[in-house]
Amino acid sequence: MKTNAPKTVVFITGAFVTHHGWKPWQDYFEAKGYKTLAPAWPYKDGTAAELRARQPHDTDLAKLTLSELVEHYANFVKALPEKPIIIGHSLGGLITQILLNRDLAEAAVAIHSVPPQGVIPYEFSFLKAGWKALGLFTDLDKTYLMSFEDWQYAFVNEMSLDDQKKAYDENTIPESKVVARGGLTSAAHVDFDKPHAPLLMTSGSLDNIIPAHLNNRNLKAYKENGSVLDYKEFEGRNHYVLGQPTWQEDADYILEWLAKNTK
Numbered sequence: 001m002k003t004n005a006p007k008t009v010v011f012i013t014g015a016f017v018t019h020h021g022w023k024p025w026q027d028y029f030e031a032k033g034y035k036t037l038a039p040a041w042p043y044k045d046g047t048a049a050e051l052r053a054r055q056p057h058d059t060d061l062a063k064l065t066l067s068e069l070v071e072h073y074a075n076f077v078k079a080l081p082e083k084p085i086i087i088g089h090s091l092g093g094l095i096t097q098i099l100l101n102r103d104l105a106e107a108a109v110a111i112h113s114v115p116p117q118g119v120i121p122y123e124f125s126f127l128k129a130g131w132k133a134l135g136l137f138t139d140l141d142k143t144y145l146m147s148f149e150d151w152q153y154a155f156v157n158e159m160s161l162d163d164q165k166k167a168y169d170e171n172t173i174p175e176s177k178v179v180a181r182g183g184l185t186s187a188a189h190v191d192f193d194k195p196h197a198p199l200l201m202t203s204g205s206l207d208n209i210i211p212a213h214l215n216n217r218n219l220k221a222y223k224e225n226g227s228v229l230d231y232k233e234f235e236g237r238n239h240y241v242l243g244q245p246t247w248q249e250d251a252d253y254i255l256e257w258l259a260k261n262t263k
Contacts, residue, residue, distance in 0.1 A: 007085060007106070007262065010077055011038040014090025014114070015133065015180060016146050016155075017171040018048045021242050025087075028251050037084075042072055044173065051173040056142035058174060063141070066182025070098055077104050083197075085258060089242055090114055090210060091179070093201075094188060100199055101190045107198040107262050109254050112210045112241055114183055115218040116190035129154035129209035135177030143174035154209040155239045167240055192221045198228035198261035200254065204237025228261055 009029055013019040022038040029036050043061040044051060051058075073095055077084055086105040088096030093113025100108040115121060121130075133144055146154065148168050156164040182188060199222075203215035212233050219231045234241070234250060241250060 006033050006035045008035045008037065008080060008082070010073075010080075010084045010086050011036065012073055012086065012088035012092035012095050013038070013041070014088070014092040015175050016151075016173065018046075018051070018173050019044065020047070021171055024247065025242065025251060028248065029255070032255055034085075037076075039073070039076055041069060048169070048171055048173050052145065054143075055145045055174040058143050059141055061174065061176050062143045062178070064176040064179055066179050066185070066187040069179055069182075070095055070187065074099060074102065074104060082106070085109075085262065087111065087254070088113065090239065091183070094183065097190050097199070098188070100196050101194060103197070105197055107200075107258060109200045109202070109257070110218075111202050111250075112204055112207050112237075112239055113201060113215060113218060114188075114210060115214060116192075116221070117184070117186060117188040118190075118192075119214070119218050119221050121214055123211050123214050125208040125211050126214060130180070133175060133177060133180040135180070138177065140177055144177050144180075145174045146172055157208055157238050158206050158236075159238070159240070159244075167243060171243070193223045193225065195225050196227045198230075200230045200232065200257050200261075202231075202241075202250065202254075203233045204239070204241050205233060205235045206238040207241070209239050230257065 011022040019038050019040045026036040083106040085107050086096045086099055087109040089111040091114045093110035096108050096110050099105055135144055151168050152164055156167050201219050203212035222229055
């Protein structure tokens with residue numbers, strides 16, 4: 001018997017930032033009748049300040065792989081009573097695409113997503129913003145913490161200095177360089193030919209680390225096979241899109257899309 005139970009939305013965070021950034025989105029979606037969950041990455045279930053205090057010697061996080069991270073979220077959604085709606089940002093958008101490809105989502109939204117394997121991110125701004133996270137010629141047993149200067153370019157460009165500092169203090173956390181490298185391997189594979197549940201991809205005109213051009217190439221990698229596949233570029237959005245003053249406009253667009261594409 002079909003019930004009127006609320007649909008579940010699972011939010012998946014990206015690299016470099018805490019999952020607590022989803023809290024306003026969770027509150028907003030719950031006010032619209034959804035149940036929401038925003039599970040942390042392994043070894044990241046703490047405040048930004050607590051996690052930064054472990055830098056750079058959090059060896060458990062340092063050794064985390066992308067494959068392990070994907071399986072962490074796959075097992076999480078498999079344990080739910082029904083397929084959830086999955087919404088991911090940045091590397092969380094890549095994980096969202098992988099889980100959708102495994103038929104684990106009723107519908108999915110990839111916000112400013114890292115692309116799957118095969119979509120080569122050659123854009124200069126991506127390389128400038130993200131190359132340090134790969135940790136080339138550095139110790140992989142130590143985590144990487146984005147500097148404030150790099151944060152300004154990669155996440156919060158065009159924002160006021162005070163807002164940039166506040167966003168950094170509240171969100172920035174250490175990262176596994178091994179996970180970052182995993183985005184270039186088969187751990188990031190998606191079968192672009194395979195039919196899938198509805199997928200919306202969004203991008204932002206100001207995003208440096210995941211520029212709109214890269215998101216558009218990710219979209220075009222999918223083959224036309226009758227699956228719902230939509231794309232929206234928002235003006236004035238940088239990579240800190242989840243916390244910009246315009247986040248509610250983005251959320252409203254996503255909610256309207258979900259209403260049209262889920263039962």
